[in-house]
Amino acid sequence: MNVYSGRHYDSDRAVFRAFTKKTGIEVRSIEADGAQLLERLKAEGEYTNADLIMTVDAGNLTRLVEANLLAPVTSPALAATPARYRDEQGRWYAFARRARIVAYRKGAVDPTTIASMDDLTRLGLRGSICVRTSTNLYNISLLAARIVRDGPEKARAWARGVVANFARDPQGSDTDQIRAVAAGDCRVTIVNHYYLARMRSSGDPADKAVADKVGVVFPDQDGAGTHVNISGAGVSVHARHKDNALKLLEFMVSREAQTIIAELNDEYPVAPDVTLPAALAELGAFKAEDVPFAAIGARQAEAQRLYEEAGWR
Amino acid sequence: MALTALAPAARLGLAWPRIAGALAAIVCATPVFAVLAQAFAAAPSGAQDMMWRAIAGTLRLVTIAGGAATLLGATAAWLVTLCEFPGRRTFEWLLVLPLSAPVYVLSYAYGALTGPGGPIPIRMGGLTGAGFVYALGFYPYIYLAARAAFVSQSVCALEAARSLGASPWQAFVRVAAPLAWPGVAAGAALAGMEIAAEYGAAAYFGAETVTTGVFRAWFARGEPQLALQLASWLLIGALVLLALERFARGRRGFAGGSARWRPLPRARLAPAAAVAATLFCAGLATFGALLPLAWLVRLATFRPPNELSGIAAPLFNTLLLASAGASLTLVLATAVAVAARHPGGRIGALAASIGYAAPGAVTALGAFTLFGAAREAGWIGGLSGPLSFAALLWVYASRFAAAGAQPIEAGLSRVTRSMGEAARTLGAPPSRQLFAVELPIAAPAAIAGALIVFVDILKELPATLVLRPFDFETLATRAHAYAADDRLTQAAAPALLITLAGLAPVILLSRRLSRARAGGRG
Numbered sequence: 001m002n003v004y005s006g007r008h009y010d011s012d013r014a015v016f017r018a019f020t021k022k023t024g025i026e027v028r029s030i031e032a033d034g035a036q037l038l039e040r041l042k043a044e045g046e047y048t049n050a051d052l053i054m055t056v057d058a059g060n061l062t063r064l065v066e067a068n069l070l071a072p073v074t075s076p077a078l079a080a081t082p083a084r085y086r087d088e089q090g091r092w093y094a095f096a097r098r099a100r101i102v103a104y105r106k107g108a109v110d111p112t113t114i115a116s117m118d119d120l121t122r123l124g125l126r127g128s129i130c131v132r133t134s135t136n137l138y139n140i141s142l143l144a145a146r147i148v149r150d151g152p153e154k155a156r157a158w159a160r161g162v163v164a165n166f167a168r169d170p171q172g173s174d175t176d177q178i179r180a181v182a183a184g185d186c187r188v189t190i191v192n193h194y195y196l197a198r199m200r201s202s203g204d205p206a207d208k209a210v211a212d213k214v215g216v217v218f219p220d221q222d223g224a225g226t227h228v229n230i231s232g233a234g235v236s237v238h239a240r241h242k243d244n245a246l247k248l249l250e251f252m253v254s255r256e257a258q259t260i261i262a263e264l265n266d267e268y269p270v271a272p273d274v275t276l277p278a279a280l281a282e283l284g285a286f287k288a289e290d291v292p293f294a295a296i297g298a299r300q301a302e303a304q305r306l307y308e309e310a311g312w313r
Numbered sequence: 314m315a316l317t318a319l320a321p322a323a324r325l326g327l328a329w330p331r332i333a334g335a336l337a338a339i340v341c342a343t344p345v346f347a348v349l350a351q352a353f354a355a356a357p358s359g360a361q362d363m364m365w366r367a368i369a370g371t372l373r374l375v376t377i378a379g380g381a382a383t384l385l386g387a388t389a390a391w392l393v394t395l396c397e398f399p400g401r402r403t404f405e406w407l408l409v410l411p412l413s414a415p416v417y418v419l420s421y422a423y424g425a426l427t428g429p430g431g432p433i434p435i436r437m438g439g440l441t442g443a444g445f446v447y448a449l450g451f452y453p454y455i456y457l458a459a460r461a462a463f464v465s466q467s468v469c470a471l472e473a474a475r476s477l478g479a480s481p482w483q484a485f486v487r488v489a490a491p492l493a494w495p496g497v498a499a500g501a502a503l504a505g506m507e508i509a510a511e512y513g514a515a516a517y518f519g520a521e522t523v524t525t526g527v528f529r530a531w532f533a534r535g536e537p538q539l540a541l542q543l544a545s546w547l548l549i550g551a552l553v554l555l556a557l558e559r560f561a562r563g564r565r566g567f568a569g570g571s572a573r574w575r576p577l578p579r580a581r582l583a584p585a586a587a588v589a590a591t592l593f594c595a596g597l598a599t600f601g602a603l604l605p606l607a608w609l610v611r612l613a614t615f616r617p618p619n620e621l622s623g624i625a626a627p628l629f630n631t632l633l634l635a636s637a638g639a640s641l642t643l644v645l646a647t648a649v650a651v652a653a654r655h656p657g658g659r660i661g662a663l664a665a666s667i668g669y670a671a672p673g674a675v676t677a678l679g680a681f682t683l684f685g686a687a688r689e690a691g692w693i694g695g696l697s698g699p700l701s702f703a704a705l706l707w708v709y710a711s712r713f714a715a716a717g718a719q720p721i722e723a724g725l726s727r728v729t730r731s732m733g734e735a736a737r738t739l740g741a742p743p744s745r746q747l748f749a750v751e752l753p754i755a756a757p758a759a760i761a762g763a764l765i766v767f768v769d770i771l772k773e774l775p776a777t778l779v780l781r782p783f784d785f786e787t788l789a790t791r792a793h794a795y796a797a798d799d800r801l802t803q804a805a806a807p808a809l810l811i812t813l814a815g816l817a818p819v820i821l822l823s824r825r826l827s828r829a830r831a832g833g834r835g
Contacts, residue, residue, distance in 0.1 A: 002783055008793070008794035008797060008798070009794070009798070028783035028784045029783060029784060030779075030781060030782070030783055030784075030785075031778075031790070031794065032778040032779040032781075033532060033674075033775075033778065033779070034532075035531055035532040035535065035537075036674060036677070036678075036775070036778065036779035037779065039537065039677075039678055039681045039779075040681060040696065040779055040780075042681070042685060043681035043682070043684040043685040043688065043696070044684070044685075044688065044694075044695040044696055045685070045688055045689070045695075047688060047693075047694035047695030048695045049695050049696075049697060049783070059535060063535050132519070133516070133519045134533075135516060135525060135528065135529045135532075135533055136533075137532065137533060140533050168436070168438060169438055169439050169519055170519045171438040171439060171442070171517070171518050171519035172424055172428065172438075172517065172518075172519070173424075173517070173799045174799060175799035176424060176428055176429075179428055179429045179430050180428070180429040182429065182430065183428075183429030183430045184429070185429045185436070195799055198799075198800070202802075203615060203802070204615055204802060206430070210430065300533065300534065300535060301534040301535060301536065304529065304533050304534045308363055313519055313521060
């Protein structure tokens with residue numbers, strides 16, 4: 001059977017291998033950016049070889065749904081996925097989560113003063129924040145979720161407030177932001193949790209030294225909860241191996257597969273009964289925000305516009 | 314001796330090369346025109362000021378970084394070809410090396426080297442950072458073209474200038490530089506288009522360019538239509554750039570006194586100047602290649618790939634794609650370049666060349682549009698293995714034809730009217746004139762073009778990523794899978810291999826250039 005994947009992780013290959021070992025079904029895959037794969041799927045139409053489609057980000061999942069490329073499926077195993085982490089018609093199921101967290105230089109910031117994302121607009125943080133560009137999907141979904149929750153006006157005001165606290169123009173990757181915080185270029189940043197988890201367990205002593213200087217806040221634990229984004233998968237409407245696709249999808253949402261992904265890729269599982277590996281257990285469990293992912297996907301274009309209006313490059 | 318102006322087109326009076334050229338141009342240009350057709354199929358959407366900022370960013374990068382690359386490349390070429398100073402022979406090939414390193418790798422390297430905690434205490438970001446790596450990564454295009462131009466020019470012209478009382482400097486300014494100008498302009502046009510199309514480094518440094526706007530619109534907003542409209546600005550810009558290059562090159566061609574078997578006289582530099590020349594070349598080689606490579610090697614040794622098979626198959630696939638893609642592109646580019654010497658053929662050459670300024674993902678999107686239409690018409694099914702491979706080669710040809718056609722055209726321009734006349738006097742029919750005289754004369758330039766395309770394909774990422782068949786990994790897709798996720802220690806080994814795989818053709822290219830004189834068959 002064939003997978004089109006918007007992900008590019010060794011952990012997924014390990015999951016496919018485990019699946020093949022268990023079922024004898026061989027898995028072939030093409031990995032590319034989610035938006036690009038969407039265009040390939042549209043061009044191929046009913047002739048596509050894709051059986052299962054996987055991608056990262058709520059927006060990419062929403063666009064697959066809008067293009068009618070995902071078939072509604074359900075089964076007892078799939079229904080075990082918490083309702084918030086699956087499409088209501090069963091067109092996609094999430095199998096991994098990433099939290100957008102706040103990281104700060106230990107000793108330079110009192111973590112209790114940045115307990116909420118809203119705190120990042122405070123006057124006391126002038127010239128303190130490093131963050132990557134608004135082209136980045138993680139940032140876009142972060143603001144899209146705020147638009148859903150608070151409305152566009154408040155979301156724009158928040159973006160403006162963060163921009164006012166920038167230490168430098170947005171540039172570099174999430175890992176670069178963490179390095180900048182550790183080196184003193186800025187004090188606070190917004191990054192995906194696994195970049196920090198990986199630096200902490202890195203084989204490079206320099207990375208480990210950086211990670212040791214940086215503390216973590218899961219924002220809004222007393223309020224709306226921390227923003228999370230998902231990786232999800234669905235069965236292609238044109239799948240030629242529909243049964244096998246369903247089997248792999250069931251495997252993706254299983255405890256077994258999500259343990260592999262959590263261990264190798266440091267993503268939080270979706271299945272409630274997965275034991276967290278050490279790197280994630282150290283970061284801790286957290287309360288996630290409760291914004292529907294389809295709504296996040298629908299507000300992404302607006303989020304991009306608001307970032308531009310706020311001057312967040 | 315006189316420099317005689319050439320007729321603009323040496324007409325062979327044959328119809329089929331023009332037909333072949335037109336067909337080749339159509340093959341190369343269709344994905345690009347599919348982009349344009351789709352872009353203008355819908356009304357322009359909003360986001361106007363984002364668009365103007367993006368265009369301003371790209372213009373600044375093309376002029377400033379492109380200008381810097383031209384200055385660096387032309388100076389280096391002049392030094393190693395026409396001057397004598399310590400280390401000259403080593404720098405001859407060392408200075409080509411940055412060509413084999415993808416600029417996105419350069420940007421990661423400089424991000425780490427100059428970033429917080431890095432050894433270089435300078436912070437680079439935005440347009441400055443992108444411009445810096447573009448100047449370093451793309452100067453070899455000008456360097457190679459200018460060297461070819463300097464090497465192939467006539468000693469007689471220089472000697473005539475000297476015997477007329479010109480100082481060595483005057484001979485350079487009044488004779489050597491104007492003679493080399495068409496080559497420099499061609500190289501600069503290629504570098505300018507590369508800069509316009511580049512995405513990885515611009516995104517990394519947070520520079521606002523048309524290309525980052527394209528991906529912002531497409532990936533972040535989910536509006537491919539807007540992305541295509543933005544991308545069409547790149548294609549229009551490429552047309553302008555190529556027209557400028559034509560204009561700069563002028564209608565002049567130079568002929569006469571091509572005594573290429575005599576070694577070029579090199580100006581022996583005064584000690585201070587020689588030291589400056591050595592330092593300049595050493596600095597360029599260090600920042601362009603040696604420093605980033607050393608950084609990659611250090612990273613790669615942190616975590617060597619655990620299994621050889623994880624690298625062997627992608628290496629094989631990469632070389633396979635690059636050879637097949639370069640061969641196809643060479644054939645198409647030759648047809649286009651031959652036809653370009655005939656009336657009307659220029660349009661084909663222009664159409665086939667603008668794809669060089671389109672990001673690979675956009676060209677792939679153009680190809681998808683065509684595939685979608687062909688599928689709906691019932692001509693093809695899905696992009697299964699062989700079709701997907703063919704599609705990839707097609708997109709490469711569309712993307713890189715300019716890099717092949719430009720040098721071949723330059724090579725063909727060395728066919729003088731007297732050569733054609735001589736062939737005809739000896740009774741050679743036009744087709745024999747093409748195959749026995751014109752193409753052999755252009756062959757070295759064609760090989761140079763093919764090698765550049767080969768290296769370009771080695772480095773190509775976005776089109777390869779989305780058009781490849783199942784379970785088909787290349788070095789670039791491997792490096793990307795890790796680098797996109799900040800796992801630079803794992804990305805280092807494949808990235809290093811891309812550079813190493815490009816090293817052989819790049820050195821070959823450089824040596825071939827040096828041998829183009831003084832007993833060489835050039």
